[in-house]
Amino acid sequence: METPRIEIDLGKISYNANKLKGLYGSRGISIMGVTKVVCGDPKVAETLVRSGLNILADSRLSNIKRMQDAGIRARFVLLRSPALSQVESVVKHVDISLNSELVVIEELSKYALQNNIRHKIILMVELGDLREGIIPEVLLDTVKKVKKMKGIVIAGIGTNLTCYGGVAPDSEKMRTLSALARDIEDIFNLELEFISGGNSANYLWFVSSENLERINNLRIGESIFLGCETVEGKPIPLLFTDAFILVAEVIEVKDKPLKSYGTINQDAFGNTPEFADTKTMRRAILNIGLQDVILSDLKPSINIGALGGSSDHMIVEDFDQVLKVGDEVMFTLNYEALLRVMTSSSVIKNYNQVKEKQYIQSFYH
Numbered sequence: 140m141e142t143p144r145i146e147i148d149l150g151k152i153s154y155n156a157n158k159l160k161g162l163y164g165s166r167g168i169s170i171m172g173v174t175k176v177v178c179g180d181p182k183v184a185e186t187l188v189r190s191g192l193n194i195l196a197d198s199r200l201s202n203i204k205r206m207q208d209a210g211i212r213a214r215f216v217l218l219r220s221p222a223l224s225q226v227e228s229v230v231k232h233v234d235i236s237l238n239s240e241l242v243v244i245e246e247l248s249k250y251a252l253q254n255n256i257r258h259k260i261i262l263m264v265e266l267g268d269l270r271e272g273i274i275p276e277v278l279l280d281t282v283k284k285v286k287k288m289k290g291i292v293i294a295g296i297g298t299n300l301t302c303y304g305g306v307a308p309d310s311e312k313m314r315t316l317s318a319l320a321r322d323i324e325d326i327f328n329l330e331l332e333f334i335s336g337g338n339s340a341n342y343l344w345f346v347s348s349e350n351l352e353r354i355n356n357l358r359i360g361e362s363i364f365l366g367c368e369t370v371e372g373k374p375i376p377l378l379f380t381d382a383f384i385l386v387a388e389v390i391e392v393k394d395k396p397l398k399s400y401g402t403i404n405q406d407a408f409g410n411t412p413e414f415a416d417t418k419t420m421r422r423a424i425l426n427i428g429l430q431d432v433i434l435s436d437l438k439p440s441i442n443i444g445a446l447g448g449s450s451d452h453m454i455v456e457d458f459d460q461v462l463k464v465g466d467e468v469m470f471t472l473n474y475e476a477l478l479r480v481m482t483s484s485s486v487i488k489n490y491n492q493v494k495e496k497q498y499i500q501s502f503y504h
């Protein structure tokens with residue numbers, strides 16, 4: 140099969156989604172499946188829905204439309220605050236949006252009324268990570284104003300941590316969010332459907348806390364796709380961490396000097412390379428490049444070391460001197476690599492579906 144390509148194991152994704160739904164669900168926490176890292180890939184989205192995640196969340200309207208156009212049936216949540224210029228489309232395409240600006244909610248209200256829709260929103264609360272969110276001190280006042288807006292339903296509150304400031308979603312943060320939820324419900328006689336405590340970074344809080352307070356929802360992407368939590372970056376027990384494998388192909392193998400020779404100028408990206416040594420080494424070139432992925436975000440399955448790359452080439456040292464032209468080299472990916480590769484139109488997407496039973500056997504034997 141042609142390269143470069145990404146092997147997408149829908150069976151492993153399904154397994155992870157199922158396990159996480161069961162784990163969080165066992166203590167009253169529902170999860171939204173976050174599809175942004177796969178750009179709303181319809182086959183992956185379909186897999187999540189089949190695995191029991193009936194709410195899909197994405198940061199981009201274009202990804203949500205892609206899933207809807209492919210016939211995916213789910214409730215759709217827009218994670219990134221709607222831009223003022225797109226509120227009309229948001230009201231038409233999205234069931235629930237995450238919001239932190241009154242002017243935006245006012246516009247949502249206007250278009251919801253025009254289209255005879257009741258648009259649900261989750262109000263995002265700033266708890267220190269400093270990406271999106273309403274300052275807690277003005278949350279009650281915001282709720283009061285939003286309650287008066289026709290066509291808008293406050294479906295819940297949420298927070299997002301570990302995305303910008305590296306702030307962990309610990310029990311203190313979850314207690315704060317829960318207390319705010321309690322205040323809103325008491326003061327405004329509202330019932331909040333979602334008290335959404337965060338993302339894949341909430342795993343360690345979840346497994347180490349006896350009291351989950353009022354948190355009843357998480358928005359999970361990375362744990363489903365890469366099998367890890369995101370505070371310490373560790374694998375979650377029993378989940379697959381290799382549902383996605385990038386495959387590139389060797390297009391040149393030669394013994395070449397370590398040091399480039401001639402008058403040394405800037406490389407294609409304006410850096411002046413410096414080379415220390417004069418010995419030769421076994422070098423290979425792979426057909427993947429910076430247009431597709433940041434090369435240091437890839438982890439090879441064999442003993443090679445990345446020397447560098449350009450738009451379309453990855454140059455590696457072949458320590459064991461085993462590679463030949465035409466060989467396939469496999470890599471696991473981190474979140475950023477997965478995002479870029481799924482976005483790259485020049486990386487072929489190849490879907491595999493292995494039955495879940497076979498995985499259970501391979502786990503226990």
Ligand SMILES: *Cc1c(COP(=O)(O)O)cnc(C)c1O
Pocket residue numbers: 173175198218219237299337338339340358359360361362369
């Ligand atoms: C991306 C995102 C998530 C999911 O994050 P993961 O680390 O992939 O679980 C959740 N909520 C918001 C608001 C996001 O932008």
